[in-house]
Amino acid sequence: MAEESKTPQLDDLEKGPWPSFVKEMKRAAEKSDMSADLVGLVERSYVDKIGHWKHGGIVGVKGYGGGVIGRYTDLPEEFPNLKEFHTMRVAAPSGWFYTTEKLREICDIWERHGSGLTNMHGATGDIIFLGTTTAELQPTFDELSEHNMDLGGSGSDLRSPSCCVGPGRCEHACYDTLDMCYDITNEFQDELHRPMWPYKSKIKMSGCANDCVAAAARADISVIGTWRDSITIDQDEVKKYIDEGMDVKAEVVDKCPTRCMAFNAETGELTLNPRECNRCMHCVNRMGKAVKQGKDKGATILVGAKSTIVKSAFMSWVLVPFMKMEAPYTEFKDLVNRIWDWWDENGKTRERLGETIYRVGMGEFLRGIDLPAVPQMVYRPRSNPYVFWQPDEVEQTEAPEATE
Known part of the structure; x- marks a missing residue:
């Protein structure tokens, strides 16, 4: 008889065609006791239907008031490796463009100092390092600095743009x-x-x-x-959209929120009242080759x-x-x-x-x-x-x- 699973609730989330955070947590658990305890705590939360986290506490690195979020479990005796499970926000590059080399550096640093789990990216836009102890905060920050990376914002400050x-x-x-x-x-x-x-x-x-x-x-x-200024309309390109089967009136003109556009079915001409245009981008999205944004x-x-x-x-x-x-x-x-x-x-x-x-x-x-x-x-x-x-x-x- 197969051994009964210790995490039946989480196992359900691994089913289906989509990537699963549970699978990645279990992979991290093979190398990290903290991640192993985390799998058990998340299962417990699904069973109890409450979150077993306490948020807050004064933790950080030298000279910074932001970038580190104190986090602890309310079940430290049952999950001792989660007694401290602090989150660090790492400032991300504009537009989230990375090289694979830099991503490997980030992951290697976190496996040395924390759970190895990341969130790419948090609601603020930062790289999120999920789970480490108070003692590892400063060493993590020091190593990030050596690799030209910085912490993001948290608390009552400017959050990372x-x-x-x-x-x-x-x-x-x-x-x-x-x-x-x-x-x-x-x-x-x-x-x-x-x-x-x-x-x-x-x-x-x-x-x-x-x-x-x-x-x-x-x-x-x-x-x-x-x-x-006003958007520009290329009438030759409009005709190409018509030839390809687009119903310009139904798909573009009738859906304009300010009704600033008109379409002449006889001539195939699309016209605009620029004073009524609120620049919502609908016509540009639907007819990108025919309708262009203004130049100013x-x-x-x-x-x-x-x-x-x-x-x-x-x-x-x-x-x-x-x-x-x-x-x-x-x-x-x-x-x-x-x-x-x-x-x-x-x-x-x-x-x-x-x-x-x-x-x-x-x-x-x-x-x-x-x-x-x-x-x-x-x-x-x-x-x-x-x-x-x-x-x-x-x-x-x-x-x-x-x-x-």
Whole structure:
């Protein structure tokens, strides 16, 4: 008779055609007692239907306030190798481009000092080292430094900036997301490693409105690529799409959110009302050879997205409709510093930027960062103006004299 499995719940997750984290955990368990205990603890969690982790504790490396997350199990007697199971965040390259040599270095370091388990990548965008002891934190960091790698952000600091692959692999990128992410990461090293704010702050960069890093839903400050002029339409290429069987009206025109496009079935011509275009990328995605983005490219700056913490989950809203994004990104950096200074003065503990703005009002926020109000900032169009003019901001004009 076959020996009964000690992990029947996890075994089910190995079935099927997809890669399984359980398989990788069991492979790591062959070389690591910590990983072996982890397999047992995860099985226990599925059986008990609760997580057996305690989060927190003061752990770290010399000179850094971020980058290490204290983690412990609440069953240390049963799983002694998990009495300490700290997580380390390792800063990732822009766009997550690696060489195989560097990946092997990363894995070798972690097998020497921790469980050998990694998460590529965490929600913040970092490489996640899962599971080590307090005694191994400093040696791990020292060896990472020797290989030109650094810790990412954690705690009430700037979390590691992240971006899409941008011009590295995508023709839609309206600015160089890879260069900007690298530049911003180096510029704000102090903010990244030394927690000093009410809570965490995230900057995420997407090259276009497709938003492949979900910046608009997750980042306190989002940089979404866009263009200022009109899209261009190549009518010859439009006809090729028609000849290949595309129903341009049904697939493109009727699905335009602002109805800014029109299609003449008799002539096969696609036209645009540029004043109504909100640059959503739908037509560009569907007819990439016929419809091209404008040439005056830059980015829209948005603020305030987050998951549920003090308030409910927020999506971003527009702060700067258009800003040129070219190195050394001085205008953007100046804006970010003003935002952080205001938030640091006005934010409450564990209150994200969007929650502070929501509490005190967009008008107060704009005055605090010295930014003029524009229509794109309206939070709920046609129902709540969200920006209130102060008496000294309203231009006073004399009434015209009556004429006979």
